[in-house]
Amino acid sequence: MADLNLPSEPAIARLGTGRVVLNSLLIVIGLGLLFAPFLFPDVRSQEVAARICVFIVLAASYDLLIGYTGIVSFAHTTFFGLGSYGVAIALKSVGPNWPAIILGAASGVALSIVLAVMIGLLSLRVKSIFFAMVTLAVGSLTLVVASQLSGITGGEDGMTFQVPHFFSPAFRLAANASGGTLRLLGARMDGKLLLYYFVLASAAILLFLMLRIVASPLGTVLKAIRENDTRAEAIGYRVVVYRTAIFCIAAVIAALAGTLWALWLQYAGPQATLSFSIMIDILLMVVIGGMGTILGSVIGVVLMTLAQFYLQDLMKLATAATRAIPGLPQVFNPDRWLLWLGLVFILLVYFSPAGIVGTLTKRDGGR
């Protein structure tokens, strides 16, 4: 353990510019999401905002896994899917009410724990690269199974279902003069709004939970294991137990994220939750934001989601501008936004593996 020789300055003075930038960004994002229905009342922006909330939780749970154990797994979308399908099946079969939601979420979580324990134990028996490949196969297997079991899961097309009345657009939070739904600052005060704030609040709680976990003694032990698991074992920490514990926690949170996602979409399907591209997306988000930081996922998710839209617009401009030169327009084709993101990702992994948050916090002679 290194000796700490901190200068005795007041706490505020020790906050470097990096941290200030980071905190400001986080505050802006938080406020943006909080007031999204009023700031951006159109349907598309609502979808984007909800997606950001859910994926922040999902990506952060993945960071809990790869950032704090250093083990890469490609089966994470499986938990996301279990939560989604759990709640979907429950709502469809039991009915659109709270008990169904809780039942669905609980089953998704329970299955996720079982799967997480199995995967966690496997990770300790085999080398990390072998493990990564096996989880890739498992993730694929889940996708295939979900697409095939049409009786239960609705097959490739997925399943739609009804959410409780108070989450639906028909539900009126407040009426206007003529008896219709009140619009406050452009936003409809209906069940959908309620659903959005439910998703946002749940996401915030789960995020807060994760931050508490990494700040807790459990988090410290995990960091020690990540640094050097042999030594941690020698000191007396049973690495098996801790790793499996964090696998389970990450899985549970991912499953809960899946629950939120299904509720919001009123839909659960293989492409929406289990696809390899979602897995890649959260991997990119975590790495770009900064592995092992939890808050990095917030930055990463927002960045990638915005990139998906605005980068495409930027590239449309570039396509038009380079129309004269043969070949170039194709490179700047807005459909190819992932190409540029991929290049950025590669560069980040090489030069700045700490990601955005890591780089910002390191500038103050961080931890």
Next chain:
Amino acid sequence: MTEHLLRLDDVRTDIGHYHILHGVSLVIPEGGVHVLLGRNGAGKTTTLRTIMGLWRAARGAIIFDNRDITGSHTADIARLGVAYVPENMGIFSTLTVLENLRLATATGAFNNERLDRAYDLFPAIRQFRDKRAGTLSGGQKQMLAIARAIIERRRLILIDEPTKGLSPAIIRAMIGVFREIALETTILLVEQNFLFARSLGDSVAVIDDGRIAHSGAMASLAADSGLQTRLLSLSLDAHG
């Protein structure tokens, strides 16, 4: 001055955050068997691996045959005439015994005289030469590892705990083998077994906690029981 074949000057080696060697200084003259004694964790294996370039010395210098090999690549160090017989023997189990030996030759062709000599020293090698090396017993694998080190002429052979897990009969046989090998080359032998070392070594250095605690002629250590007790209680596991 080339009076010393190998010299370590205040070598420090770290593995990750952990400092293993805290300044090892050692000289090995040409010819004979030189023993490095020490208990588990003292830094014996680390010393050999640092010499071989498998681990990088953080500070200090390693001079072999008047040449600074401190940052050199393992393969280059081997080409200078240094052989390494690691603790786990480094036998390639999926290759045959003969293929294992062939890898130790510079060109793939055997010097038949030396091959015959290896066969004479280790009859089991001749017997199983076309068998997969993984099917050999522990003792036979150790023989193969040593045979591999002498199949071509070397200046220096680094051997890490060759007697580990072997029966007393085999260990006794090895003493003769090593003595014969030492006639044409220099051996740096790492051991925990003091009695084995004593019957073989010309000089001895004792490493404890990453530093050399004693060095000198084996004869004087063997004669000084008081010194033995002191160092024994410090560092050694005596095996019968």
Next chain:
Amino acid sequence: MAEAPTSDSLPWYRALANVNWLPAALALAAFAAIGSPATWVTLTVAGLAMGMMIFLMASGLSLVFGLMDVLNFGHSAFVTFGAFIAATVLARLAGWNTADTPFLSVVALLLAIGAAALFGLVAGWFFERVIIRPVYQDHLRQILVTIGALIVAQELVMVFWGGSPVSVPRPLILSGSLVFGDISIEIYRIFAVILGLIVYVGMHLGLNRTRIGLLVRAGVENREMVEALGFRIDRLFIGVFMVGSALAALGGAMWAGYETLIAPDLGSEVLVLVFIVVIIGGLGSVEGSLIGALLVGLTNNYVAFLMPKLALASTMILMVLVLIWRPLGLKPAAKG
């Protein structure tokens, strides 16, 4: 000192229990289940052909991982590019591919395959130097970087060839089937099997009869010791990587001719199959890759006929079964 029993000196009945027989055992079991010889032959040939193509794609990856402990998720990018390059060459040389010019159509075929393999060699060299080399020891970053490379490669395919599927003009001499009574066997599949066998034999000879092969086999087992014997194994690695990438591209080219319709996500689709084969076969082993690939190819085709609903999952189930029996794969060569 007692000698432990080895496979070199086993009684004949123990030798039969060798995993090498698994594909044959599977084929036999399938015959019992299918019944009709004609159908069985068609399915078996299809399975063998598919297996051989996947073997081409997988063997390089297995060796690279076994030798240098590097996992290249971008490996399947070579497959995709190989497929598209071969398709383009065949399309450009369509004029040669007529019934009246059998010689020219063979040349066109060889050019297509050759172009794919050449691309694999060159791109492999570039890939190893630029993408892999900076992250040698770091498994986590390797996984991340090579996935990034996979994404970028897939996008590049779409830049060059557009996003929609491309149809592949199968060479005429390889089209059609051989008919024996009830049984019909596609000529292309026979070609795939023969090519695969040639490559396997070539690799086997190369690994077992040459000095470089000796170094590769030793290095797969214990890289450090090979260096301690005086060999710069990193120089060897780039050669192995290039060959592995060329084989992957070759596999892709063959796959293009097999499917006759290829899409840019071809690489990701086969990535999982390739990984499963490498897992089943064991890391670092060419024989393991062959057995694993044949098992996967055969299983896929048999199950598609017998239990169509299970077809997609069958490969994964196979992998799970093998892992339960042999957690490190059937014939692992590297420490794993």
